[in-house]
Amino acid sequence: MSTAVAGPHATRAPGFWQSTNGKKAVMAITGAILFLFVIGHLLGNLQVFDGPARLNAYGRFLHNLGELLWIVRGVLILCVVLHIVATVQLWARNRKARPVGYKVKKSVASSYADRTMYWSGPIVLAFVIFHLLEFTAGTIHPESRFIPGDVYHNVVAGFSVWWVSAWYIFSLILLGMHLRHGIWSMFQSVGLNHPRHTPVLKQAALWIAILITAGYISIPISVLAGWVR
Amino acid sequence: MKLTLTIWRQRNPGSRGKFVSYPMNDVNPEMSMLECLDVLNESLIERGEEPVAFEHDCREGICGSCGFMVSGIAHGPEPATTVCQLTMRHFKDGDELVLEPWRSRSFPFLKDLVVDRRSFDRIIQAGGYISVSTGSPQDGNDIPVGKEVADRAMDAAACIGCGACVAACPNGSAALFTGAKIAHLGILPQGKPEQDRRAVRMVAQMNTEGFGSCTNIGECTGVCPKEIPLEVIAKMNHDYLAGAWKERHKVVTAITPVTDWELAKK
Ligand code: HEM
Ligand code: SF4
Numbered sequence: 001m002s003t004a005v006a007g008p009h010a011t012r013a014p015g016f017w018q019s020t021n022g023k024k025a026v027m028a029i030t031g032a033i034l035f036l037f038v039i040g041h042l043l044g045n046l047q048v049f050d051g052p053a054r055l056n057a058y059g060r061f062l063h064n065l066g067e068l069l070w071i072v073r074g075v076l077i078l079c080v081v082l083h084i085v086a087t088v089q090l091w092a093r094n095r096k097a098r099p100v101g102y103k104v105k106k107s108v109a110s111s112y113a114d115r116t117m118y119w120s121g122p123i124v125l126a127f128v129i130f131h132l133l134e135f136t137a138g139t140i141h142p143e144s145r146f147i148p149g150d151v152y153h154n155v156v157a158g159f160s161v162w163w164v165s166a167w168y169i170f171s172l173i174l175l176g177m178h179l180r181h182g183i184w185s186m187f188q189s190v191g192l193n194h195p196r197h198t199p200v201l202k203q204a205a206l207w208i209a210i211l212i213t214a215g216y217i218s219i220p221i222s223v224l225a226g227w228v229r
Numbered sequence: 230m231k232l233t234l235t236i237w238r239q240r241n242p243g244s245r246g247k248f249v250s251y252p253m254n255d256v257n258p259e260m261s262m263l264e265c266l267d268v269l270n271e272s273l274i275e276r277g278e279e280p281v282a283f284e285h286d287c288r289e290g291i292c293g294s295c296g297f298m299v300s301g302i303a304h305g306p307e308p309a310t311t312v313c314q315l316t317m318r319h320f321k322d323g324d325e326l327v328l329e330p331w332r333s334r335s336f337p338f339l340k341d342l343v344v345d346r347r348s349f350d351r352i353i354q355a356g357g358y359i360s361v362s363t364g365s366p367q368d369g370n371d372i373p374v375g376k377e378v379a380d381r382a383m384d385a386a387a388c389i390g391c392g393a394c395v396a397a398c399p400n401g402s403a404a405l406f407t408g409a410k411i412a413h414l415g416i417l418p419q420g421k422p423e424q425d426r427r428a429v430r431m432v433a434q435m436n437t438e439g440f441g442s443c444t445n446i447g448e449c450t451g452v453c454p455k456e457i458p459l460e461v462i463a464k465m466n467h468d469y470l471a472g473a474w475k476e477r478h479k480v481v482t483a484i485t486p487v488t489d490w491e492l493a494k495k
């Protein structure tokens with residue numbers, strides 16, 4: 001090794017968004033907003049079990065919100081964009097952080113859901129796009145007819161196609177895994193950790209994720225089973 | 230007992246490395262991993278071969294010099310143990326152990342199992358201290374510290390800077406180390422006055438080095454020989470977010486990471 005001394009070259013430090021910590025805080029907050037949406041959306045959707053009149057009235061109510069609907073959509077789109085831009089940038093950075101990999105590497109402490117955030121996220125994204133085209137825009141409605149305004153009909157017709165339901169169920173299981181890690185991780189990212197509450201939160205995250213997934217997939221299962229038609 | 234050590238051999242950063250297998254026939258189960266390498270090195274020297282380079286100093290698990298991957302786990306399979314404290318009785322007769330150096334962009338490779346961890350020094354330099362005026366010391370009892378507070382600070386202060394957390398992290402993040410260094414001072418009253426500045430500057434240096442970002446999965450705590458808890462990462466995030474807001478008008482600088490041989494090449 002040479003004897004040259006590495007001089008301390010001062011550089012301007014990375015700012016909030018350039019720092020990994022800042023990006024993670026943004027991911028946590030946008031993730032939390034998306035999480036609230038996921039819960040709200042579930043509660044709305046479960047009205048399918050109350051029959052066509054109730055669900056279609058709910059659909060009309062949302063469409064009659066006018067500007068408010070667009071504000072909510074705007075916030076959600078902004079959250080999705082920020083969440084994904086941070087994902088892509090952190091992913092690129094993490095790839096570079098270990099240029100030479102290991103011959104043998106074992107995981108000792110993390111779960112499958114923890115390690116697959118960078119898989120579950122993008123698959124959920126692909127699903128959300130498909131889902132919006134199918135049920136909101138109505139541009140994709142394989143093997144079924146899309147009737148604008150008749151939400152109930154569209155849901156039943158859409159889910160009667162087995163592979164549409166299968167893709168929906170698969171994606172929601174991944175969303176559940178995403179949330180199983182995300183629900184507690186977002187607290188950690190904004191600096192909240194408590195010796196007593198955090199272990200409870202981790203357990204709760206598992207159950208909340210299971211409940212959300214079960215709630216959503218109960219709909220295609222009920223359609224396929226013929227309980228909702 | 231019989232063991233096969235498959236070790237990463239590379240003379241210097243510029244040369245090509247490869248794994249070389251060394252069968253060992255008379256390993257004493259009471260030896261530590263490092264003593265096992267000592268025995269191997271003696272036989273290598275007798276045969277006129279280059280001994281395996283590895284870092285060590287205290288050999289009692291407190292200095293943080295030693296560390297490499299043992300069959301895919303930083304510091305080997307025993308929890309809360311450094312390789313200098315890892316005794317061979319934990320392995321079975323006939324096992325093959327794969328020894329690899331820490332792999333991280335911010336730990337440039339030096340030789341065999343040795344990497345350059347000065348990125349950690351630069352993070353500490355950026356704020357991992359408290360400023361105290363010289364003169365006669367204040368009476369210790371002047372600053373009351375609760376037992377729980379002292380315990381939390383002590384748990385974080387146990388970090389020996391070995392680098393296993395970075396090595397084990399799939400993202401190559403130094404969050405556990407930096408968190409431990411920010412937390413052990415920030416928790417105590419003596420560290421409070423400089424808390425904002427410390428968190429902002431140490432996080433800035435951490436991000437200037439090439440470390441990855443934390444995904445809160447906890448591989449680091451799993452291999453940490455001092456079992457530093459994930460709580461310190463939340464503490465770092467907390468102090469950083471608060472500090473970044475309070476110190477938003479200040480210009481923060483960091484040190485560009487440069488290694489000796491990169492400079493020498495120029
Ligand atoms: C309904 C949609 C979504 C919800 C509710 C959601 C929620 C969350 C939450 C709460 C976190 C934890 C944040 C943290 O650790 O600070 C998170 C992390 C993450 N999300 Fe999402 N997310 C959603 C969609 C997506 C999409 C579409 C992608 C990718 C294209 C994605 C990629 C990620 C990744 C990679 C992480 C891990 C980040 C890290 O730990 O560094 N997510 N998500
Ligand atoms: S946090 Fe643990 S693993 Fe990381 S440097 Fe400190 S002692 Fe080593």
Ligand code: FES
Pocket residue numbers: 284285286287288289290291292293294295296311312313314
């Ligand atoms: S040699 Fe000091 S900790 Fe292992």
